[in-house]
Amino acid sequence: IQVQLAIRVYRQLGDAGMVTGLERVAHHEDKNLLAGHVLLLFGNYNAAQELFLSSSRPVSALEMRRDLLHWDQALKLANTLDPSQLPYISVEYAQQLEFKGEYSSALKMFQNALDAFTTSNLND
Numbered sequence: 001i002q003v004q005l006a007i008r009v010y011r012q013l014g015d016a017g018m019v020t021g022l023e024r025v026a027h028h029e030d031k032n033l034l035a036g037h038v039l040l041l042f043g044n045y046n047a048a049q050e051l052f053l054s055s056s057r058p059v060s061a062l063e064m065r066r067d068l069l070h071w072d073q074a075l076k077l078a079n080t081l082d083p084s085q086l087p088y089i090s091v092e093y094a095q096q097l098e099f100k101g102e103y104s105s106a107l108k109m110f111q112n113a114l115d116a117f118t119t120s121n122l123n124d
Contacts, residue, residue, distance in 0.1 A: 030056045039065055086116035
């Protein structure tokens with residue numbers, strides 16, 4: 001991947017956002033991780049997730065889904081990649097559901113967060 005060339009091209013095009021995004025990820029040596037970040041910049045989330053999962057830092061897939069507020073996918077990834085994140089993701093999801101007026105679903109998600117937190121404390 002020729003990130004430096006892409007940075008020069010986007011700079012010439014006047015796309016400051018893309019230049020900044022590419023500069024932030026240009027230092028990654030792992031090609032799958034780098035390609036995942038590039039695909040993320042272009043909005044190709046499923047392909048980015050696959051590359052993140054096959055990279056040296058698979059938790060990037062979880063971080064991406066969490067940042068995008070793709071809660072169901074973030075919960076699935078957290079379950080396998082970092083179970084300690086389950087309570088926090090569940091609370092964030094519950095808050096979004098509560099904001100949308102989906103109170104019964106929010107209550108279930110808050111309960112899931114409490115259960116996950118209790119389980120993680122028992123395992124410590």
